Amino acid sequence: MRRWYRQRYLDLLASIYIYNEHRGYTAIDRVLEAISARWPDDHALIAKVDKHRADERKHYLMFRRWFERHRSMPLRVDRTCGHIDRFVAVMFRSTIDDLDPLEVVGRDDLFERMCRVISLTEQRGHRQVEILLRHPIVRSDAQLMKIFRIIEQDEPSHWAPYDEWLRVHGRREPSWWERAIDQAIHSELLFVKLPVLFLTPRKRLSRWPDEEDAAAVATSNVEALAA
Numbered sequence: 001m002r003r004w005y006r007q008r009y010l011d012l013l014a015s016i017y018i019y020n021e022h023r024g025y026t027a028i029d030r031v032l033e034a035i036s037a038r039w040p041d042d043h044a045l046i047a048k049v050d051k052h053r054a055d056e057r058k059h060y061l062m063f064r065r066w067f068e069r070h071r072s073m074p075l076r077v078d079r080t081c082g083h084i085d086r087f088v089a090v091m092f093r094s095t096i097d098d099l100d101p102l103e104v105v106g107r108d109d110l111f112e113r114m115c116r117v118i119s120l121t122e123q124r125g126h127r128q129v130e131i132l133l134r135h136p137i138v139r140s141d142a143q144l145m146k147i148f149r150i151i152e153q154d155e156p157s158h159w160a161p162y163d164e165w166l167r168v169h170g171r172r173e174p175s176w177w178e179r180a181i182d183q184a185i186h187s188e189l190l191f192v193k194l195p196v197l198f199l200t201p202r203k204r205l206s207r208w209p210d211e212e213d214a215a216a217v218a219t220s221n222v223e224a225l226a227a
């Protein structure tokens, strides 16, 4: 029973993380494109967001290797397990996929909102990793400990560019109610979503999420050629 519990916990934890890391770098890809279009000469901002994107992709690959080492695939989890998905849904009343990054980045009022959402999500992620690094089940897995230590070090540079943009442009920091929404989403994930996932049987992915990216790019290339 203990062994099953440990295995299930690690499996689920890594599945939720790989979902969120993949969500992170694919969403930043679109933001980066829009930032480069709006501020093509702001090389410092572009470089920092690009580094953020590269880190999230690196985190994704670390979890992929964790699963490959265990010769298994991630459990299927959807966007109800994505902190950023839920946060964007509340703050923009839209899914991430339906948001138009050019519109968000093109309007200061929307971009500042997005900066606060990303900053709070990254800070939440950092605090969560610190908790996990003290968790006995996580501590029993050397590879996961190594992954979480790297994430812990990377995270502060992730919220920095968005905080800096807010400061430089004289925009406000996250308010108490934005922090309350962030807290509510996190608590719901932890105390409602996670126990349900833990106890219900779940299918595994049949393909890696980044294989889906490659397939999507190939399809859009073919469509562009056909157009």
Ligand SMILES: [Fe+2]
Pocket (backbone or CB within 6 Å): 021, 024, 055, 056, 059, 151
């Ligand atoms: Fe990450």
Ligand SMILES: [Fe+2]
Pocket (backbone or CB within 6 Å): 056, 122, 125, 155, 158
């Ligand atoms: Fe991050």
